[in-house]
Amino acid sequence: MDFDELIGRLDLATKIRLLTGAGMWSLPPLPEIGLDRLVMSDGPIGVRGEQWSSTDPSIALPSPTALAATWDVDLVRRAGRLLAQEARRKGVHVLLAPTLNLHRSPLGGRHFECFSEDPYLTGEIGAAYVEGVQEGGVATTPKHFVANDFETERFTVDVRVSERALREVYLRPFERVVGAGAWGVMTAYNSVNGTTMTEHADLVNGVLKGEWGFDGLVVSDWTAVRTTEAAALGGTDVAMPGPSGPWGKRLEAAVREGRVPESAVDDRVRRILRLAERVGALRGPEPRGTERPVDGVALAREVAARGFTLLTNDGILPFDGVRTLAVIGSATAEARVMGGGSAQVFPDRIVSPLQGLSERTQVRYALGTDPRIRLSPLSGPAQAAFLDAEGGMLAEHRLATAEVRWIGQLPRDVDGDRLKAVRLRAAYVPEVSGEHRLSVAGVGAYTVTVNGETVLDESIEPPGDPAVAFLSPPERRVSVPMTAGQRYEVAVTHPAGVFGGLAFVSFTLGHAAPAPGEDELMAEALRVAAECDVAVVVAATTPEVESEGFDRSDLALPGRQDELIHAVTAANPRTVVVVNAGSPVELPWLEEVAAVLLTWFPGQEAGAALADVLFGDTEPGGRLPTTWPRRLADAPVVKVTPVDGVVAYDEGVSIGYRAWEGRTPMFWFGHGLGYTTWSYDSIAAEGASVTVALTNTGPRPGREVVQIYLSNGSGRRLAGFDVVEAEPGETVITTIFLPERAFQVWEGGWRTVEGEYTLEAAHHVADLRLSVTVKV
Template identity: 80%
Template structure:
C-alpha cells in the first residue's frame, strides 16, 4: 500500500460512522461539509462547462464564458481544448471551487436532443479525445472534473424517469467509450445520470458503476449523483454512488447510518466512499493543502476569442468570404445586436462583458455597418439591460441586505449571499432605474414562478401569481413561465421599476429565480422585414445573423423540430433576393434546417460563440483569421431525412434499436445524403493531399497548402472494412502558402476492436482513408491488422 493510501486510511480510522455518513451528502447545494479535526476543508462544486459559475447563480459573480462544447469539438484541436481547460481551472481557483461539474460527454444520437450544445459530438472517439483534453487541462490546474452523465443520457424528455434500452455492443462501443477514455485520462470524478439503463437507474447501477467503472476500468475517483438523482438508501449506497447531491436532506443521512448499523450496508462500503472523497480533497488542496499545483496566468478574453475563431465552421462560400472592398455592410437579425452566446440551463454563466456581432463589426476599419432587426424570434423578453439592485427584505419589509446586479435578473439557487439571514428573509425586491431611448408602448414581463408585484414609478402594473407549467421541476429556474404587460414610457425620462417576490430559505436551501424583461416599442413584423430588405439592397454585402432561442435549445426539454424559430427563414430569403452577396451566420448550438442554403453566398456556423462572439466574427469575416471549424456532428437537410430521431419514451422506455449506427454511420447505412457531412468545413485556402504511409499503429500523411494565404486543415483518418467506415484518428495542421507539412496520426487499439463479451481485435485487411470529411476521402492505403 502506498504512502497516500496509508495516510487516508489513518484519517478514516479517526472518524466515527456518523461523520463518515455526513461526508457522503452535500452540506448544501454546492459543497461537501468540512471536517476540521482531520484537516478537511469544504469541498466546493460548480457547474460548467463553458465557465465556472461558482456558488452564486447571479451576474454579481461574473465568469469568463467560452464557446459552447460543440464549438470546442468543432476545433478538433486537443491542445487548444487543453488550454481552455487550464483557463477553467484558473477561474475555479479564483472562485474557491474544487470540482467542476463538467464536461458533458453524452452523444448527439438524435438531432432533437435539446442539450446537444453542451455535448461534443455524435462520434464516440472524437468525444473521448476532446473530453480527455478538457479533463487534463482542468486537472493540471488542481481542479477536479466530473465527466457526465454516466450513461446514455442523450436526450431530455422524461430524463428523471426514462429507461434506455441499449444492447451491450452499442453500450460498449458507442456510449461507454468516451467515459472509458476520460477515465484513462485520469478523471478525478464522474457524475451519474438521472435515467435508467436496461431497467436500473444509474445511481443504483452496480453492474456499470461498481463492476465496469470502478472494477474493470480501475477508476479511483469519486462518483457524484446528478442533483436529486439519488432516490433510495441501500440500493444507491450499494450501487456505486459515492456522493448524493444536494444536501443536507435526502435518502441518506440518518437512514444510511441506520442501514449500516443494522448490517444492511457494510461499513467497508462507506469507508470506500470516504476514501474516494479524501483522495479528491487531497488532489484539489482541500485536505491539508494536498498536492495542488500553482495555477498559471491565462488571458481569458484572448483565449475565448481564439477558441471562437477556431470553432467557427464555414459550411458554404462562393468566394464572398473573406470580405474584400466592402464599404457598407448590412447587419441584420435580433442576434446581431444581442448575440446568443451560450445555451440555457445549468451551463449558464454570467460574463462581465459580451461583444455582440454589431459591436464587433463596428470595429472594422473603413466599413459602415447598418443594422436592421429584420425579425425577432425570441419567445420571451430579455432581462432589462441596465444596472439593478436586489433588496432582501424581512417580514416587515425591512432591508436585510442589498446586492448590485448587471441586469434585472435575480438568481440565487442553493445559497443566498453570505450577508443575508435566510431565517428572516421573506421577500426579494428587484429595483432598477431605466431611461428609455424611445417613447411609446414598452413591453415588460416577469419570468418566474409564484406571486409577483411589479410597480413603475410606484404604481402597480402587475400583481399576479405565475404557476409552473409541465412536469420538470427544474423548469422553475431553467425555463420559467413568463407573463407580459405593456407600459407607456416617454423617451429621455427616468422610470423607477421594481419587482417584489416572496422568498426564503427552507432547510438551509434557497431558491430565488426571476427576471424583469423588457422590449422597446418596435414596428410590426412585416415592416421589420421590409426595412431589412431596404438596408440590404443599399449595402455592398449583407450579413444575417440567424439564431435559435432558449425555448429551442436548453436543458430540460428536447426540440420539436429543426426549424429556425419565427420568421427567420423568410427574412433570409428576402434579404438574399435583395442582395446576392448575403452571408448567413448561424448562431445555434446544434443542427438547424437551412432551406435557403442554395440561395445565399456563404453560410458560417458560429455555434454559441461565448462572450467574444463579435470580435471573433469580425476576425473571420474580414479575413484577419480563418474559420477553423469542422463539423463534429452531421447536419441533415430536413429532420425527416435524419436516420435516428426518436427521443420520446413509449411506456417509459426509449429503445436504442439502431445499435452502433448513429451519426454518420447511420447516414451511410440509410443511403441518404445530409446537408453537410461529419467533419465538413471550409477554410480560406486550398490543400493537396500528397502521400500516405502506414506503419504499426500510425498513419503518416503529407499535404501542401496550395492557396495564397496561411491555412489550417484537419486531417481525418477513417478505417474502412465491410462497407462501413469510422473515425480512427485525426490531427490539425497549419501551413503557409506553398508549404508542405507532414503529420503522423496515432490509431488507438479500439479502432480495430469490437465488443463480443469482451474486446476482440478483428484481424484482416482495412482501408485507411485520409479525408477532408467522412465522405470526402483524398488518399487511402490498405493495412493488415
C-alpha cells in the first residue's frame, strides 16, 4: 500500500488530529483514506476492551510472573494467540502489553506485571508473547520504555543509570522484542538521565527507531506527553488519551512556524497507517487469526498449573489417600487472581481454591484470619443507572458485581452531555442478623441509602496518584443493623460527568456480614486443622500491597497470616501453605510446614489448577523468574523512593541473582521442584550451541527446565534454557542455542569478549549439574 499517496491526500490539521487519541482508547477514523477507528486495550493477562466493566467479561490468564515462571515460550505463544482471539472478539486492534520492565527491587508495586529480574528471560518470554498476539493480527506495545521499574513518583522521577546498565540490562528485553517484530512500543512516564521518555530523542529516535530499525508505532503512556515541541521532536508518535492534549492546534502552529518539521508529522502518520494495515484497520485484507478457536478456560487452567512453583516439599505432595482436608484462609474462598491497576480484567467466572478442592475430596473450611483492608464487593448482581439533572434515567446496565467502573468512556447508550449522576442499586438478603458493614470505596461525593434511608453522605478526597484514586481509592464505612431473611435495597449515588471528553466513574459498594473476632476465627481454624488429615493454608497479599500506582513498604504477608500459619502447623504438622502473591513475600514459618506451593496470581481457573497440582494430575511446572530473599534486609537492591526526584541505579548491571553473589537468598533464581527426579548425564558445546542429555530417574512423568549459565570470571548469567519432558526412565536430549549478546558487553558499542567461557547446565543458578569450557 502506498502510504505516501494516502498522506498526500491529508491536510496538516487532519494529520495532526490523527496523532492524539479520539478518546480514552482509540485513534480517530479517516474514512476519506479508508482508515477505521484504531482501538487499544489494556492487558496483559486478558483484554479488557473499551469498557472497564464487568458488563464485558474477559478471560483472565495468570499474572506475567506466573507466565515467566513456566519458562515455556511455546506455552506463552499459545497464551498470546488466545489474547489475540479475545481482542478480535472485542474489536480491539492494539493490546497495551506486555510489560518488559524488570524486577530490580522486590518492593516494586507492579512486580507481578513484569516477567523477571533477568533481561534475557524477560526478552524471550516477551518475544513469545508478542509473536503469539501478533500471529492473530493484533498489535502489541511492549512497555514501559524504559527504566520504569517502580511506582513511587513515577510521573516525575528521573532514573540515573549508566549507559552500560541501560544497554545490557534495561534496554535488552526491548531490543529482543523489536527483533521479534513488535508492531508497537509504549514510552514511560519517567525520565532517564534528565529527559522524560516521551521526549527522549536519543533513546526513541536514536536507539529504538534508528539503531534497531523499529518501524512500528510509539504510543505514550496515558497523559505522559506533556509538551508540544519537545515531545514532537522526541520520537513519541501518538499522545494518549484524547481528544485534548498538548498537540492539536499547538503542534499545528509549531509546524507552520517551522519549529517542528512537517516530515516528523508525516513519519508519525505513516507509522499509524502501517500499524492499521497490519491489524486490518486500513482498507485491505482482514487481520490474520488462529486457525482454530482457543479454549480460553482450558488454557488458563493449563498455564496456571505450569507456572505454579513448588518451593519445598517433604513428600506430602502430591496428595495420596487424603480423606479430609482443612482449607484455611480468606483467599481460599476469594482467590486473589490478579494484581491491581490497569492489569485488571473482569472474568465471567473465578474458580476459588475452596471450590476447586471441594470437588476433589471432603473439605472443611475456616477463615482463620482476614487480612483484607477493604470490604469485598456486595455479593450478587447490581444495576447501574445513569441519571440526568432531574434524576431521569438515561440508561441502565446490569453489573455482575457491585463495582462501577467506566474510565475513559461511558456505555454507548449514555449521553455524556446530559449525565449528572450514577446510581448503583443492589438487593441483599442477609443470612445472619446483626450489625452489617457497608462501605464505599472511591473519590468524590457519595450518598448511600438502605431501603431509602440515608446511612452515609460523605465526600472522599483523592490521593496523589490518579491510578490510586481510581483503582485503589480510599474507603468509608458505616454499620447497619440487618435481619436474616429480610430483603434490603442498597443504593449508592455519585455525581458524575464527562470532563475534557473523558469519563471517570469508579467506585465500589462493599459489604461484610457480622463475624466472630479474629481470636475466635483463629481458634476455629486450629480446631478444623487438627481434625483433618491435611491442612492447606492459602496465604495472600491484598490489593493494597500489590498494585499499580504505589510501591510496597515491606515483604511481610499482611495481617495475622504468619501467626495463623505458625499456629495451624503446630496443630497439624501436615500443613501445606499455598502462597497467593505476585511477588516475593517473607516466609518466617518456612521450616515448620510440610510444603510451600507458590501460585502467583493464578488467573480465573485458580482453584481448578490448584486441585490438579495438589492431587498430582499435573506436575507443578514453575521455576522462579526472580530471586526470593529471606528478609527484605537481605535483598541487595531495594531502593524505589526518589531522593530529590532522583533514583540512582548505582548497582549498575548487578541486579537480580547477579547482585546475590556472595549472599544466600531464601530461594535462588530458577528454583522449583517437581514430582520426579532428574540426572544430568552429559554436556557438549559446539560453536554457540550446547547439548545436554538428562534422564527422568523418578517414578512419574515429569518436566524439567534446563538452564544454561555462562561465566568468564566476571559473574554468572543466564544464556539459554529449554523445557523438556520425559517418562520415567527416559533420557532426553536438548540443544540450546546461545545468543551473540551472551558473549558481549557494552563499551560505547557492543564488543564480543574473547577468551575462555564456562557453560554450566543447571537446575537453578546455584544448583550447577554439568559444565563445559568453550573458547570465543
